[in-house]
Amino acid sequence: MNLSKQTWKKILSSLYIPITLLGLTVLAYAPLIFSLGFYWDDWPLIWFGHLLGTNGYLEVLAGDRPFLAGVYLFSTSILGDSPIQWHIFGLLTRWCVTLSFWWALSKLWKNRQQEIFWIAALFAVYPGFKQQPIAVIYSNGYLLLIAFFLSFGFTILAFRDRKRFWLYTGLAIILDLFCSFSTEYYFGLNLVRFVILYFLFLPQTKAFWKTIKKAIIFWLPYLASMIAFLLWRVVFFKFPTYQPETITKLSKQGLSLSYLGQILYRVIRDPFSSGIQTWFDSFRFPLLEDFSIRSKAVFWIIFVVGIVFSLLTLFVFNRIKPDKKQDINNVEPDFLKSAFWIGLSALVLAGIPYWITDLPIELQFPWDRFNLAFMAGSAIILVWIFIWLFRSEYQVRIVLALFLSMAMASDVVNAITFQREWQTQKELFWELTWRAPQLKEDTTVLTFGLPLKYYSDNSLTAPLNWIYAPDNHSTQIPYLFAFTDVRIGAAIPELKRNVPIYQAYRSAEFTGNTSNMVVIFYSPPGCLRVLDPSRRWDVPELPEDLNKAFYLSNVNQVLSDEDTAIPPQDIFGSKTELNWCYYFEKADLARQSENWDTIVSMWNDAKNNNFTPSDPTEYLVFVEGFAHKGDWDTVDQLLNNAMLLNRNVHSHLCSQIDYLSKELSQLDEDQAALDEISTKYECSSQ
Numbered sequence: 001m002n003l004s005k006q007t008w009k010k011i012l013s014s015l016y017i018p019i020t021l022l023g024l025t026v027l028a029y030a031p032l033i034f035s036l037g038f039y040w041d042d043w044p045l046i047w048f049g050h051l052l053g054t055n056g057y058l059e060v061l062a063g064d065r066p067f068l069a070g071v072y073l074f075s076t077s078i079l080g081d082s083p084i085q086w087h088i089f090g091l092l093t094r095w096c097v098t099l100s101f102w103w104a105l106s107k108l109w110k111n112r113q114q115e116i117f118w119i120a121a122l123f124a125v126y127p128g129f130k131q132q133p134i135a136v137i138y139s140n141g142y143l144l145l146i147a148f149f150l151s152f153g154f155t156i157l158a159f160r161d162r163k164r165f166w167l168y169t170g171l172a173i174i175l176d177l178f179c180s181f182s183t184e185y186y187f188g189l190n191l192v193r194f195v196i197l198y199f200l201f202l203p204q205t206k207a208f209w210k211t212i213k214k215a216i217i218f219w220l221p222y223l224a225s226m227i228a229f230l231l232w233r234v235v236f237f238k239f240p241t242y243q244p245e246t247i248t249k250l251s252k253q254g255l256s257l258s259y260l261g262q263i264l265y266r267v268i269r270d271p272f273s274s275g276i277q278t279w280f281d282s283f284r285f286p287l288l289e290d291f292s293i294r295s296k297a298v299f300w301i302i303f304v305v306g307i308v309f310s311l312l313t314l315f316v317f318n319r320i321k322p323d324k325k326q327d328i329n330n331v332e333p334d335f336l337k338s339a340f341w342i343g344l345s346a347l348v349l350a351g352i353p354y355w356i357t358d359l360p361i362e363l364q365f366p367w368d369r370f371n372l373a374f375m376a377g378s379a380i381i382l383v384w385i386f387i388w389l390f391r392s393e394y395q396v397r398i399v400l401a402l403f404l405s406m407a408m409a410s411d412v413v414n415a416i417t418f419q420r421e422w423q424t425q426k427e428l429f430w431e432l433t434w435r436a437p438q439l440k441e442d443t444t445v446l447t448f449g450l451p452l453k454y455y456s457d458n459s460l461t462a463p464l465n466w467i468y469a470p471d472n473h474s475t476q477i478p479y480l481f482a483f484t485d486v487r488i489g490a491a492i493p494e495l496k497r498n499v500p501i502y503q504a505y506r507s508a509e510f511t512g513n514t515s516n517m518v519v520i521f522y523s524p525p526g527c528l529r530v531l532d533p534s535r536r537w538d539v540p541e542l543p544e545d546l547n548k549a550f551y552l553s554n555v556n557q558v559l560s561d562e563d564t565a566i567p568p569q570d571i572f573g574s575k576t577e578l579n580w581c582y583y584f585e586k587a588d589l590a591r592q593s594e595n596w597d598t599i600v601s602m603w604n605d606a607k608n609n610n611f612t613p614s615d616p617t618e619y620l621v622f623v624e625g626f627a628h629k630g631d632w633d634t635v636d637q638l639l640n641n642a643m644l645l646n647r648n649v650h651s652h653l654c655s656q657i658d659y660l661s662k663e664l665s666q667l668d669e670d671q672a673a674l675d676e677i678s679t680k681y682e683c684s685s686q
Helices: 005-029 042-052 054-060 066-079 083-108 113-124 135-160 162-182 188-205 208-236 245-253 257-281 293-320 335-349 352-356 367-389 393-435 457-468 533-538 544-552 580-592 596-608 616-628 632-645 647-663 668-680
Strands: 443-447 479-483 500-505 508-513 517-521
Touching (some): 005 113, 042 054, 042 066, 042 135, 054 066, 135 188, 188 208, 188 335, 257 393, 393 580, 479 500, 479 508, 632 668
């Protein structure tokens, strides 16, 4: 079939924007997609599907997001628990959000396709929301945002096509209710619908108050849906999570000038920060001390490819778009005027849910998640600024290309931090399973100061249970991961022995006791430590929180004679390459059962593979093993290696020697060797 040139042009023009927006989305979020995993609330939500099955989400989300349960039931039944599938889904849903936003704008400004293309392009790579790698949470969240923008588009169609008014209005309200009842993130943004209606009516009515009146009448069904949501949320469902702190303070303290000033400051600061400042923050080239050479290379590759791609797409657009056809029935708002007010109102009104609940809106984790509501206003107002500042379209395109490329590079650099955390988190659990092949039920793993930004202890409780109790499918969970700075004084009332522990975990719960805790310390590149109160000296300097909890660590909760727990390979992958920490953890486990031969074997294997520790205290477990075997030459060599690595380990060495003197005092030859070593390392004065 031969198609005419005009037909090909029409096909290409209809596909050009979706394909280009997909290209921008891929460049911004796909480069590291195969090396990302689960983060933050991704873990518990995926794990609940494993624990209770997909139908369990009805119970899991009943307490705070009951209408969201159906979304999770749908997505998890298809995608399962494979990280890569979720990240691909997150990429596609992010693209679909952009498409739905572009589609809605194309119904508003029919004759300004170039400008709405620019807006959609900026929206696609918006750098203020940095949690794209948290794929489970936000791919499902994007489905709601898609519904939200489709609702806006149908509202505009209802205005333009009065014959199908009730059809389009009904679709708009259904989609709006689906989004609103699932999340309150966009409640304030919903008020922008009235501003859009005002500018749709303005060319017809001309007069301000007449336009307001017509817009209000048209908007009444949507006002009713907003009232319905408020009644449900405030009166019936109330506030299961975030409380209306601002309203509470006003009711108790009254409207003081000081508090009013704080609110007004946020009303100005938050839209500016999330709408404008975030773009300029992305203009930060990575410094040598910030990232490795590989990371710098990734940044520059994305920046160069991004700017070339952006320039090509922005300049080619005019050549392939179809000729404009004037529609005498088309009501077209003045673009510059309407874009300014719609963009500004979208930025300001988006903050309402967060100002009412007194939640911070920041550009850093975890509060940058609220910037999802600011993306639309940010993209619209930025294009308006560019058009207002630069009279030439060529200048606008060049500046747009620069902003797009910097945002894409910034998004990839942000993904690198998630990539590193995923690797660190995987190493944490691999090392834990090496050191603790199994744990007794009702064990609390207590720690402080993990080098993890994108995980809470709630996050880590999910994989802990998945690894050590993979066949448990009850809501009584056997293990709890707890951070001292979060749980002491709450789930763990105090750091004393035999104190009950209780922690609700959405629809599940944990009950334990402080006498059944395992205290761990993990600070890479050092290996994970299961703290043993009987050997306090053989760990590096600890945070004060762990020093206080040290004596509660019960190593008897670790079982070594059971089948070894293995992190699920479809999530963690297979651990084919062992490292120093494998041999250290196995040696430390062997010491718990006084298996000195295994310790010697682990050292020899590590040495044969040219593995050495980065922390000098990690030599001490092997010192103890070789001491019990009477190999004092190797003991001396290990102590010397530790001193060469870091002389600050001297007091630890002396404490180890003192312990061995008491442990091996019945053997004269051992005591003589210890006395000689003690003298050599000047421990007699300790």
